[in-house]
Amino acid sequence: MKKKFLSLFGVLLLCSTMIMGEVSVHAYNINKADMFWTQQEKNTCTLASAVMLLRRKAALLNDADYKSITESSLKSKAWNGGLRWDFEFSTKNYTYTVQHAAIDSYKAPDVKGEAKKAVVLSWLKSHPEGVCLYARKGYNGFTDSNHCVLLTDYTGGLFYAADPAKNTSRVTIDKVCKVTIENAASIWYVSKVKKSNGTVVKTVSSSSSSKDAGSAIALSDAKMSLSTVYYTYNGQVRKPKVTFKMNNKTVSSAHYSLSYPNAKNVGKYCITAKGKGEYCGNKHAYFYILPKAVTISSLKKKKKGFTVSYKKVQGNVKYQIDYRIKNGSWKYAYSSTVKNLKSKKTYQVKVRAYNNGAYGSYGKVKSVKTK
Structure with missing residues (x-):
């Protein structure tokens, strides 16, 4: 089944329906x-x-x-x-x-x-x-x-x-x-x-019960904002401030509770807000701790390939090596030694760090000619 994908990256996942009318006691068993x-x-x-x-x-x-x-x-x-x-x-x-x-x-x-x-x-x-x-x-x-x-x-x-x-x-x-x-x-x-x-x-x-349904407000109908969405890794736990607004008015924190992850290393993190009092349902927001840019320290040519060395960055990360022939399409690998390339061709190379859905910036592009 071919379908275009709606990414979550940087987007809040909406978790309930619109609320505007009435519902009665159910006459039908939904599990029959x-x-x-x-x-x-x-x-x-x-x-x-x-x-x-x-x-x-x-x-x-x-x-x-x-x-x-x-x-x-x-x-x-x-x-x-x-x-x-x-x-x-x-x-x-x-x-x-x-x-x-x-x-x-x-x-x-x-x-x-x-x-x-x-x-x-x-x-x-x-x-x-x-x-x-x-x-x-x-x-x-x-x-x-x-x-x-x-x-x-x-x-x-x-x-x-x-x-x-x-x-x-x-x-x-x-x-x-x-x-x-x-x-x-x-x-x-x-x-x-x-x-x-x-x-x-x-x-x-x-x-919720049908008794209190008339007064409940879906928390998902409110706009959820974070004080910061993208952080750079510094070894400290990150905890952005959360704000909810309904009809351009700030919703009191008394109407929801927040569950924060232990966000310290590089990665994508989810904050869960749970409605209480007159608010019901949950809503989620995501933020990222990004690694610093990666600098290539050396490129060593090999037969139909190359080996790249780079300065490691902190944050419990992995590394992605991107390479291409000039003006060609970028390809990527996860090993510092890249093989099965064309011989005697000049390749552009760049490296970035990542972990759990959070990707850092690439460092400066460098070139190497294969044997």
Whole structure:
């Protein structure tokens, strides 16, 4: 499935839907059999997952027309050789908007371990109907064919999901193909619901009850800013100041709590804000500790290659060596000895340091002629 990727780099991950209307006590069980769906064609796992997503959302809103949501009815609105990133689908009483969002980069998993788990949990808290979880072959350690499942909930310390290819209902995610939280890179989620009269429907996070739903404000609707996004490594723990604004007014820190990482070494770090009081849901912001520029100290030519020496920088980093024939395209390696180049050609070389999604600046470009 070919799709353009929305990078998280430097971008905040938005974690819930718009809030503007009302929601009532649920008449339908979102885990009953007809809320789950088996894909009708070989490569429609994303479409089938979207069917389950929308049926469960419709059930939460007491939409009696939820059975009209099928692969066939959804395909004309949501399919173009793959599931569209953004689409709308209407039943008799509601119009549902579904959007795509990235968890991390396909090529370099920027968000890992507990930080990634926290990001996914924040989506589930804001979307009790679940989210479509997508993994792509060859990226984030995923070796199976591209696949999508519906991530339904997190209960008792376990993630649960439904796999449209296996005709499963709600099971623990370890039983669902090979899609995991760690190797998934993106999701689809219901971002907005409107009644047939145009009124936007308020949605309630899974951590809120219908009793207090009318007064809760989604923290994700506020603008989250950091005092500093990019730091240069100096060996000290970095802790940027966080500010929230709603309608250009500063939100009191009494309405949210902050969870900071131990940000000392070079890397990309996530700050998690959790709403409290009249605010609900979570929001995340990222900042970076960057290494200093790397200076090349010497270049030694070899037969069809070269060896580069450079001044190491601090911050628990790795090094990337970029090289090219003048005016050619840059290629890169991670070993200080580069082989299998063209003989008797002059190569331009530059080096930078990196770690965990944070890349430093390149030092001065130098040249070497291979033997």
